[in-house]
Amino acid sequence: MASKAATSEESAGKGMLMKADAIADAFRTEVKMSLRACTRPPKLVGILSTSSAPSRSYAMFTKNQCEELGVEFLLITSGAAKSNELGEGEGVEEAIIEANEDESVDGIMVYYPIFGVQQDHYLQQVISPVKDVEGLNVKFHYNLYHNVRFIKPASLLSTVSTPTVAITAVSDNSPPGTVKSILPCTPLAIVKCLEYVGVYNKILKYGDRAYGKIITVINRSEVVGRPLAALLANDGARVFSADIDSIQEYTKRPSLPMSRNSETDGPAARRYYPHHVVHPCGQTLEACLGVSDVVISAVPNASYKVPTAWLKDGCVCVNVASEKNFEKDVREKASIYLPSVGKVTVLMLLRNLLRLRHYNELLKES
């Protein structure tokens, strides 16, 4: 059945079907190399607290990936995942607190959704930033939105926001005394996929390698759509961010006619990193898609489909939803179609795990 589906998918058009496996392989090798340098394997705790079948299968997938690579993975179940006598999500917060306090634990991930957007967001903030492998702490989102790429390790322990003007970098290497900020896994995985398929141009300077690209991101949640749009704009792209009731334009280029940064960036004395500015956009989704080099869709609704007819010929399409957001004939228009990014996401999570463990060691030394 699976192979039949793959075959019919492969013959569905002329564009290339790009499975995430090849992209994941490159990072799997990188993670393996880093693990070889570890004196003890890092320990990741996964917390499953609902009866959701997709969450359980994602937990098993994480476990397999970890064990294959030599990362210690401990699955903790609570609530409805533990017993059908217990409520959905019961005990999840206590499990997080215990993992926060357990010195043998290097990273914590929680299988969402549990209680709904608001209460889940609360839970995401209960996880210590030092163990937040998913990168969902507001601290990391703040750094992302403000294009703060390098941080001092001690900032992970402080509620004072990272200064937005202190450190500048001209390359991918951290300036002395700093480390890379943690990026949320899913948006980061999407960026890595776009790098792999050539959307990012390495001949351009670091931090501006998506310059010239127009990208539409459909979804504006705090977990996927908004951080992704900001990341891409901070890397130079012009981004249309679409959600159910509006379209916004994200750009960091002050010279565009729509930009009003002299009014919105505050007094001239206050210097920020160049980072994305958001403007309302008067265009329709159809018009945005018609000029977009890349279309990324993450709408959690099985009936939502991006009309192939609206796509620009030769664009790159990335599906991030569990039910496909693109029509079967997407490759009639798309030059490259990525049906999922999940296999890359879990490797970004393991990369974050290795980084956070290193940052934690630096904190203990100092």
Added chain:
Amino acid sequence: MASKAATSEESAGKGMLMKADAIADAFRTEVKMSLRACTRPPKLVGILSTSSAPSRSYAMFTKNQCEELGVEFLLITSGAAKSNELGEGEGVEEAIIEANEDESVDGIMVYYPIFGVQQDHYLQQVISPVKDVEGLNVKFHYNLYHNVRFIKPASLLSTVSTPTVAITAVSDNSPPGTVKSILPCTPLAIVKCLEYVGVYNKILKYGDRAYGKIITVINRSEVVGRPLAALLANDGARVFSADIDSIQEYTKRPSLPMSRNSETDGPAARRYYPHHVVHPCGQTLEACLGVSDVVISAVPNASYKVPTAWLKDGCVCVNVASEKNFEKDVREKASIYLPSVGKVTVLMLLRNLLRLRHYNELLKES
């Protein structure tokens, strides 16, 4: 017009109409006393970034209250509040960052809603906990949910969660080296109103003065309903928390038949403060209201009304929504009806302002 409305409201039933003014007066006196002891007036920054008329009038109300009491109030406008050329919410985050960094500012409040629940929640976390007079930082919610009433001032600067077992208190006074945690304004104002109208029984011991009361809270948002239900349960009440798709029971009493805390509270070695535990509740809203001594409704929908017919005779009803959630004849059943709490809320905000300024002074001394 206003006096006519008041008259018709007053004659609507036999129960008492309890305006918030009298309750606010008591706290206004307390705030005045505290201000007299200040060497310089505290400075509150209000940030208005939308064209919303209710937000603007609430901003003016805050300003008047501050000026009447001798608190310095600075209204900063950005985005659509500043010019109709600018977008809703434009520049609000930059305004928060500047107020965070401005040493002359003691407290920051932002007029919501701006971007919607998710992005507004992000903004709430950008405000420094040391200046968060509204008490919307996850740190304060965490303390509330875990019934942590006293904190060390330095914990405001740290991302490490307050230990839930370190400090115990038997009275309203802070143990040495600790100060009171900050509570979110609206839930706190509601508790103060309930104390005023006699729902809390002062003959019972501190921290358990709502014991014996059954309270229904309609709304389970992270800003009002959930923290309120937890506060009331932590003070001893049995609480039904109702939202659009479920009813839950919040209680801290382990002896109730529905409680399963031996399974959900984790290993016996791990001690938490006694705090609310949440269970699914199989009853209908009508059944919950029929046994409730107090009904609090905060549904942001003009067409939502609690049916008077469902209320228990002699109950206390509190409306927290801007459009009234109770029917005109509510006082046919309610012994006491509070149509709004806004005037008390702003005083809780000023109390938080004075506290945070004091905590900040303690931090600078140490």
